[in-house]
Amino acid sequence: MYKIKNSVPIDVIELYDITDEDSKKFKEIDEKPADFETAITACGFGKFNIILYIISTAAGWSSVFETTTMSYVFPAAECDLELKLSHKGLLNAVTYSGMISSAVIWGFLCDTLGRRKLLLIGFLLDALFFLMAASSQSFTLLMIAKFLGGFIINGPFAALTSYLSEFHNAHHRARVQMVLGTIFSFGNLALPLLALGVLPIDINVKMGEYFVFHSWNLYLLICSLPALISGIAFIFLPESPKFLMTMGRNEKALQVFRKVYRMNTGKPESTFPVKELVDETKVTKENSNKRGGHVTANRTKVQAMREGWQQIKPLFFPPHVAKFILVFTIQCLIMMSLNTLRLWLPQIFQAINDYQYYNNETASLCVMMEVFQPKNMSINATECVVNYNNSRVYANSMIVAFTSMVGYITAGTLINTLGKKKLLCILGTVSGTMAMSLYFSRNTPTTVVLSALFIAFGSIGINVILAVVVDLFPTTLRTMTVSLTMMFGRAGAVLGNLVFPFLLEAGCAPPFFAVGSVMLGCAFLTCLLPNTDMKALQ
DSSP states (O other), X not given: OOOBSSOOOHHHHHHTTOOHHHHHHHHTOOBSOBOHHHHHHHHOSSHHHHHHHHHHHHHHHHHHHXXXXXXXXXXXXXXXXXXXXXXXXXXXXXXXXXXXXHHHHHHHHHHHHOHHHHHHHHHHHHHHHHHHHHTOOSHHHHHHHHHHHHHHHHHHHHHHHHXXXXXXXXXXXXXXXXXXXXXXXXXXXXXXXXXXXHTTSOOEEEETTTEEEEHHHHHHHHHTHHHHHHHHHGGGSOOOHHHHHHTTOHHHHHHHHHHHHHHHHOSOGGGOSOOOBOOHHHHHHHHHHHHTOOOOTTOOHHHHHHTHHHHHGGGGSTTTHXXXXXXXXXXXXXXXXXXXXXXXXXXXXXXXXXHHHHHSSXXXXXXXXXXXXXXXXHHTTTOOOOOOOOHHHHHHHHHHHHHHHHHHHHHHHHHHHHOHHHHHHHHHHHHHHHHHHGGGOOSHXXXXXXXXXXXXXXXXXXXXXXXXXXHHSOHHHHHHHHHHHHHHHHHHHHHHHHHHHHHHHHOSHHHHHHHHHHHHHHHHHGGGSOOOTTOOOO
């Protein structure tokens, strides 16, 4: 039930961008404390949310850059670092390995110590490890830098998902993941654009006896900027009001609501209709005791650590355990399929480009991919030559990224109409079909189109699953669950990238049919998901 102390005028309700259903509830409210959904709805949607999306653009790009930059670095750095096919698989996988190793740690810290602090510290540390990668002179040092970057970025990624969701009401919340997906797509579009401008430059600047600065070092250096900008920006943003309410800090939460209200409506904070918030710690304590958990308001860091297991424990018992297993399995399979082929696409496009450049003709995808066969790789083992005439590689990658961006925008308008469950089933089916169809591609344009559709539909699926997680689990478990969901997904990505080089060596059919089959399996599992559309946050 929506509870608020004073009635809200109809003209103010319209200004807030509140739905007719919400306005009816406002008219029926009693003089009692308001819950979170009432308070955040009264804040409306406006300038604050737009500013939040702008800052989240840099934050989202840093996550994309951490996992994807190596795909563009490989062709330029393979001679300098003496990279083999297996090395490339390891470098793609090691970032996800770092993310897996830190999933529980970051999820716990975010749910106990707050979203904002983790976002601030996490992005600044990620920028530091990006700089470490940019200065790498060996495969080993680059591996270490990418592992540490993955270890750090997992926390801010999960926190950003919860942070954005907790500044929107149920009407707008379903679209938050679609907005994030669009941001990620812009990041994926920015990477090949940046690569096109930087990587073809022949840079060999010697600094001392052992350090040589190449174009790919400069590329990684520039890619550290979004993380640095994000870390600085979150200094000026407030903590999530939902998190503050859960911790029993209602006065602080009310201050945040008032500031958001003022920015969105332009009215004084004193006119904010909510005067008192419900004490969520009582409700949370009652629910936690029933499930074996416990939450203490205003707790110290030591108390938070002691209560950590009690916060995680409900995930392993009804009613959460079945949902826990299902969303983790789906995310694991989606990311295994998507992030394997996605990270290898630039390498596949490079193989296509090299074939056309050296043979002055085009061919079917399978013929152009024969360069990955062991017998063909051994022929060229004595010499290493980088083909810098590869603008087509980046152009193809930009087409893939742009298609994903359009897909996210379209999905944002469909998610409330179709519902998350039905949308996931459609996404998985189409994406899996596109992956399998790559085997039959007879020319480069067909390959690019099929790849673009696969990446677009698969990427949207990942974000829809996260939107489902946010709705399915309560606040005290939300960021932890997002972190664990992404941990299992990244475990799938690690496995996929370690196996994919062997699938490439085995022939043309194995990589594409394996990836497609896994995605089709995800479509089937989505039928078991509960319906969470328009569900209020707990």
